[in-house]
Amino acid sequence: MIQCPRGTRDFLPDELEKRRFYENKLRHTARTFGFREVETPIFEDAELFILRSGPNVLKELYAFEDKGGRQIALRPEMTAPVVRMFVNNMSNEPKPIKVFYFGQCFRYERPQSGRYREFFQFGAEIIGSATPETDAEAIALAYAMIGQIGVKNYRIRIGHIGVLRQRIADAGVPSDRTAEVLQKLDKKLYDEARPLMQDMGVDDEDIDDIFSLTETVGGVEVLDRVPGEAGDWLRQVVAYLDVMGIKDLEIDLGVVRGLDYYTGMVFEAEAPALGAEKQICGGGSYTLSELFGGERVFSTGFAIGFDRILLALEKEGSSYDPEGIDAYVLSVTDDMRVKAAEIAAMLRADGVSADVDIMGRKMAKALKFASSARARYAVIVGAKEMDQGAVTLRDMSTGEQELVSVDSLADRIRG
RNA sequence: GCCGGGAUAGGGUAGCUUGGUUAUCCUAGGGGACUGUGGAUCCCUUGACUCGGGUUCAAAUCUCGGUCCCGGCCCCA
Numbered sequence A: 001m002i003q004c005p006r007g008t009r010d011f012l013p014d015e016l017e018k019r020r021f022y023e024n025k026l027r028h029t030a031r032t033f034g035f036r037e038v039e040t041p042i043f044e045d046a047e048l049f050i051l052r053s054g055p056n057v058l059k060e061l062y063a064f065e066d067k068g069g070r071q072i073a074l075r076p077e078m079t080a081p082v083v084r085m086f087v088n089n090m091s092n093e094p095k096p097i098k099v100f101y102f103g104q105c106f107r108y109e110r111p112q113s114g115r116y117r118e119f120f121q122f123g124a125e126i127i128g129s130a131t132p133e134t135d136a137e138a139i140a141l142a143y144a145m146i147g148q149i150g151v152k153n154y155r156i157r158i159g160h161i162g163v164l165r166q167r168i169a170d171a172g173v174p175s176d177r178t179a180e181v182l183q184k185l186d187k188k189l190y191d192e193a194r195p196l197m198q199d200m201g202v203d204d205e206d207i208d209d210i211f212s213l214t215e216t217v218g219g220v221e222v223l224d225r226v227p228g229e230a231g232d233w234l235r236q237v238v239a240y241l242d243v244m245g246i247k248d249l250e251i252d253l254g255v256v257r258g259l260d261y262y263t264g265m266v267f268e269a270e271a272p273a274l275g276a277e278k279q280i281c282g283g284g285s286y287t288l289s290e291l292f293g294g295e296r297v298f299s300t301g302f303a304i305g306f307d308r309i310l311l312a313l314e315k316e317g318s319s320y321d322p323e324g325i326d327a328y329v330l331s332v333t334d335d336m337r338v339k340a341a342e343i344a345a346m347l348r349a350d351g352v353s354a355d356v357d358i359m360g361r362k363m364a365k366a367l368k369f370a371s372s373a374r375a376r377y378a379v380i381v382g383a384k385e386m387d388q389g390a391v392t393l394r395d396m397s398t399g400e401q402e403l404v405s406v407d408s409l410a411d412r413i414r415g
Numbered sequence B: 001g002c003c004g005g006g007a008u009a010g011g012g013u014a015g016c017u018u019g020g021u022u023a024u025c026c027u028a029g030g031g032g033a034c035u036g037u038g039g040a041u042c043c044c045u046u047g048a049c050u051c052g053g054g055u056u057c058a059a060a061u062c063u064c065g066g067u068c069c070c071g072g073c074c075c076c077a
Helices: A013-032 A046-050 A055-059 A079-090 A132-149 A161-170 A175-186 A190-199 A204-214 A220-225 A228-243 A306-315 A334-349 A363-372 A406-414
Strands: A043-045 A063-065 A071-074 A097-106 A118-127 A155-160 A250-252 A262-270 A279-287 A298-305 A327-331 A354-356 A377-381 A390-395 A401-405
Touching: A013 A097, A013 A118, A013 A132, A013 A306, A043 A046, A043 A079, A046 A055, A046 A071, A046 A079, A079 A097, A079 A118, A079 A298, A118 A132, A118 A306, A132 A155, A132 A228, A132 A262, A132 A279, A132 A298, A132 A306, A155 A161, A155 A228, A161 A175, A161 A204, A161 A228, A161 A262, A175 A190, A175 A204, A190 A204, A220 A228, A220 A250, A228 A262, A262 A298, A279 A306, A298 A306, A327 A334, A327 A363, A334 A354, A334 A377, A334 A406, A363 A377, A390 A406, A401 A406
Parallel strands: A155 A250, A327 A354, A327 A377
Antiparallel strands: A043 A071, A063 A071, A097 A118, A118 A298, A155 A262, A262 A279, A279 A298, A377 A390, A390 A401
16 A cells, blocks of 8 residues: 655545635735735756755755756745746836745655645745835734634744844854854854854853843833844834734844844744644745845745644634535436436536536435535435426425426525 | 654554454445435445564564654754
């Protein structure tokens, strides 16, 4: 028996219907913010992902050589492809460019709860704008998406990578070692960060100051203590969010978000219900386009872990009831089977979702099937009714029946 | 990459400690009892020991390895 590969899943009809329902909620929310959907290839030139990443990333990349000798990789995320698309095809479009995407990504990781090798990301990018309003717009969309999909318990934390980066540079950390230091600070590994920075010739006073900066955590009021341009910037972002009705924010200047390409505001959201893999959203402002041969363009974007928000919903007790079909058409006797097929076709042509018995079942079994298919109505086609050009319409939830003429059947079912 | 727990019909399970007839029960699927009415009952039927090696007269059970799942660490673009 062949199973699906490690870390991948089959989605059965009930599950997929639920996923489509929530995907469409996310799409709808993004559209209400003026974002338009785009799609990029599932595989790309491997270099696209290698360009912006260290060896860790390479380890988890699904990469292979195709029959033409090209180095190909399944996309591990979608920001780089979207930025590539921008550089290739959209760089002369009116700014800002607001796009969103939804699709599967692949990482060769050890699967655990909320982590798969094939997983689904929903994300949005605002390209070509660098203002506090841009950042606020991205955060507001993420906030609206998480909220409208129905996750109740989550936290959004906002930071600014410029604060720490500037402070670290001022203290004398060489630029090629910044990432190393940030990594330790992100994990709050002060015992390891201190000797590291001492080696680089940073004095203890600066080190303590840097540490206290990463401890700047709390409500928006802690922003009062953040100096410089970054402080001003974040205060403006927060002010815009405030008028958009988003007030329960956390500020955390220790949010560093792994990668080098973030340049300013960074944010993430987590759902405590999820356990170890609780981060459901991450993003920030960045410049990537110059890496792919374009001009340097500022962008802000984020990605939502679709599988994880669904998991969070489930853990919070939300459920989704699959929809059934409108009508199940069955014949009383075999000589009515052709008529039943004809009526089903007519309903379908009129936009009513209709299924019809194709297994030659007797009436009782066909009704049983209709109820397991969650049909709203059973359309019973029998000789007695057909004499009057009618069928019996049975409401499957109440059991009430009425005689309905074939001509008015579709309208009657649509209500 | 590391640590721990698991895997028995489509789903949920008993059996495993202490090897021994035809592997338990519920549910689900197909057919029938009820000849024009479902979600009730009854009958028939389909269907499983994760895979491979070892120990043994005999392995679902003991043992080793692989695979996969779950929880955690690392990582998380």
